Each structure stands twice: as structure tokens, then as C-alpha cells.
Amino acid sequence: MSVTVKIPAQLRAATGGEGELEVEGSTVGEALDAVFDQHDGLRERITQDGDLRRFVNVYVSGEDIRFQDGLDTPVSSGDEVTILPAVAGG
Amino acid sequence: MAIESLKCKECGASYPLDARFVCEQCFGPLEVAYDYSGLDPAEARRKIQAGSRGIWRYSDFLPFEGRPGDPLEPGLTPLIRADRLAERLGLGELWIKNDAANPTHSFKDRVVAVAVAKAKELGFETVACASTGNLANAVAAHSSAAGLDSYVFVPADLEEQKLLATGIYGTNLVGIRGTYDDVNRLCTELSQTRPWAFVNVNLRPYYSEGSKTLAFETIEQLGWKLPDRVVAPIASGSMFTKVAKGMRDWIELGLVDGGLPTFCGAQALGCSPVATAFAEGWDVCKPERSPETIAKSLAIGDPADGPYALELARRTGGLIESVTDDEIRDGIRLLAETTGVFTETAGGVTVGVLAKLAAAGEIGSDERVVAFITGEGLKTLDAARETFRMHEIEPTLDAFEQGLGAAEVSA
Secondary structure, eight states: OEEEEEOOGGGGGGGTTOSEEEEEOSBHHHHHHHHHHHSTTHHHHHEETTEEOTTEEEEETTEEGGGTTGGGOBOOTTOEEEEEESOOOO | OEEEEEEETTTOOEEOSSSOOBOTTTOOBEEEEEEOTTOOHHHHHHHHHTSOSSGGGGGGGSSOSSOOOOTTOOOOOOEEEOHHHHHHHTOSEEEEEETTSSTTSBTHHHHHHHHHHHHHHTTOSEEEEEOSSHHHHHHHHHHHHHTOEEEEEEETTSOHHHHHHHHTTTOEEEEESSOHHHHHHHHHHHTTTSOOEETTTTTHHHHGGGGHHHHHHHHHHTTSOOOSEEEEEOSSSHHHHHHHHHHHHHHHHTSSOSOOOEEEEEEETTBOHHHHHHHHTOSSOOOOSSOOOSOGGGOOSSOTTHHHHHHHHHHTTOOEEEEOHHHHHHHHHHHHHHHSOOBOHHHHHHHHHHHHHHHTTOSOTTOEEEEEEOBBGGGGGGGGTTSSOOOOOOSSHHHHIIIIISSOOOO
């Protein structure tokens, strides 16, 4: 599946300034792995021991993946996977 | 006092004092770091007592280079000794901090006054926020007072009183068809594309500092003493944790003697991710996807400071509890009847949990307890409906005698 991963401003230094990346994957986890493979240093900023760090929110078409299957949440062609900091609000 | 830098709460990385809120190394939240070396506590207390009649008397402990000003200066709200409520609950010493007595009638005036002053200092022309109601109200008012544009984003189904009380200031009021968490996500995304000061997104480290003034005032008003126990509502957990930070800073700096109080958090059952995590022994919260509670101001399904609120309650031997919508309404009524303070549903949550803890024998009768009442009853009037009956009679003595004279007044 070809999906768009949206990179938050705070991580764009690690993607050479790119805010949107087109990658292949059938789950959120696979799409993120594809992003990490392309850009060194990104993986350890938002994951630890294979899991997302606790202040990282990931959405598929606006829906938090924690309400779906986490990193195993399936994605379809054309979906948007959005990474955002969780530390806003209140 | 000098503000030094922004610092990551998780990994300690330092950043300049600009409009940012996330660590680029680990995505943790950023916090303002101060340099208090050389502070003399006695001198600091003197300066406070000679200072402004609102929160700016504490500006040495707030994130500014210069002296902030704000025509809508909030603070020095009443700390009311609630003897009748204490008696009703079987408590010894109970104080109610009534933050409804602020310019826009909620504690949000504190955090917004700080954020708007900082926004001006950083050169922003437009202020914005994601809000469950009170924050939007405060942002609209303080922005207008400061001559700045504003965009406030709220769930579209908010209480009508809050929408009216916000739109009147000439803000751009945007109602989102979704939950607060949808609003929050949208605003986080928008903050990346608009040169706006989102008070609780890109200015959050500064904004959150305003809640420390609740702690400072309480200590000052108690005669430079600490409570033994604090009961406060939890939405994102920011206020809960920053009140503790304010107290801890003053203890460490020697402005007050004693130890950090026991911190008890209050949530509504219909949106209680932090209370649930507390009960389950988790370190992080499981987000609530569809909050369902009359306490809309606390309906944050994914609280940003959830982990820190849990850690604070546990470390101080406190609890985080929740109450039902009926218990919330009872809490509003109880507070009104015993103290003459009419609070909104979030205040009903706080009083409801206070009553629950008291009934369970959790609070010692020798404890000095402070409960933070964060908002105004006039903004959630639906909660007052059906809680009493009005007697409607003709204007005659006979009608009065027949209507009320002999019979008991119904509650």
C-alpha cells in the first residue's frame, strides 16, 4: 500500500526538512519502518525497544491508532499516517 | 529571577526560550528552567507582599525577562474557610480556593495572562487555543484586552453559556464536530502551519507556569503555611502538577517551611483515564475515546500530563478518584448550600471527590485541606436544573399561606 506519512515540525531536521513522505506498507508499523529506513536517527527519537515513546501520538486518517490495533493497524492505499507530539493541550 | 532555558522533562535536553514545547531528541514535554541562585527568601517574601494585587506579585517566579502587565490581571482569589462544609463532611480544617472569582471566572485566567504576556514578548500578533470552554473564554478576553487577534477552537456541542461568554469578545470562535481530543489534534497540526501563539500548544511551557500562582496564593493566604492535603480536578493534569511544582519550588527556596502536601485528583467517571490508570497501577493512561460526562471542562480523553499526575499522587500518598454525574450535581449543591459558592460541573467533581474521600475515612480530622474550585456555576447552568423547585403564587397573603405557610419547603 502506498501511504503518506506526515512528519511533525520537531522531527523534520532528521528528514532533511521533509514534512510528507510517500512510503509502502500494509500496517502503520511497516510504514514507519519504511520511514526509519530512509532517515537515520528518526527511529530512536520516537521509539524505544520497538514501541512508540509515550509522548508520541500516531493517527490514521485522524483516528488515534491506540483505538485501533496500535502499530499493527492496517493501512490502505492513499491513507495518511500522522505523527504528532502528545504533549499539547489542557 | 532569571529564566534560563527550556528543558526536556524526560531527557534533560536544553532549548532556547522561544515558542516550542517538544523535545526534538525524545518527544518529551519542555519545561521552563529558572536560575534561582542568589535568591534570598526573606527578601522574596517582602517583594511579594509589596507587589501587585494579583498574580504579577509573583513575577519573579514566572517565565518573563521583564515585568509583565495585563489589564485583566487575575489572582488573589478568595481562600474561604469552609467550616460548615467541613462539619458536614466530618473534616477538621477545610479551605475553598474560589477561582471562579477571576476576570473570566475560571482559573484559566492565570495561565492565559502568562501566555498572552509571553506571546507579546515573543512578537506574536495572533493568539489561539484548543479548549473545553474556559480556556477559550479566557483567551478571547485577554487577547482582546491586549489588542491581539485570536482563534479559539472548542467542541461544537459545548455548553451554550461558555460559547456565548467567549464569542462576545470578538474572537474567531471555531466549533469542531468532535471531541476535545479531536480539537487538540487539529490545533497541534495547525500550530505547524500558522504563525500563531497557541497558548496550550507551542506556548505550553510558559502557559502552564501560570498555575503555580494557585499554589503561591494559597500559601500566602494561609499565612505562609502549606496545606496538608490538596484536592484538585484533573483534565490534562497540567494544573495538578504545576500546583505541586509551585509548592515544591517555594519549599526548596525556603519561602515556606514544611513538606509537599498529599495530592488528591478528581475526575468525572465518564472521562476518567487518570483515575482508571491510578486504580490499575499503570504508569501511563489508556485514552478515553468517547468522553460522556456533564463535566465537559474535564473531558480530555488523552491527558498530556497524565503520567506526571499519576506519579505525583502516588509519591505524596494521595489518590485519584472519580464521581458520577449525579455525585457531581450533588457536589455543586453541597458547596453552594454550605459556603455560598456556586461552582460549575468541574467544581462539583472536586467537591464530590472530596466528599467521597471524607466518607471513606481517607482524610485525617487533624488535616488542613484545600480544595481548588476552578470555575463558575453560571457557565454550566444545566447542572443546576431540577435541583430545587420554585414556588409560584399569586401576590396575596392567602396565596402565600396556602402555598408555603404551613407546608415544608421542598428541596
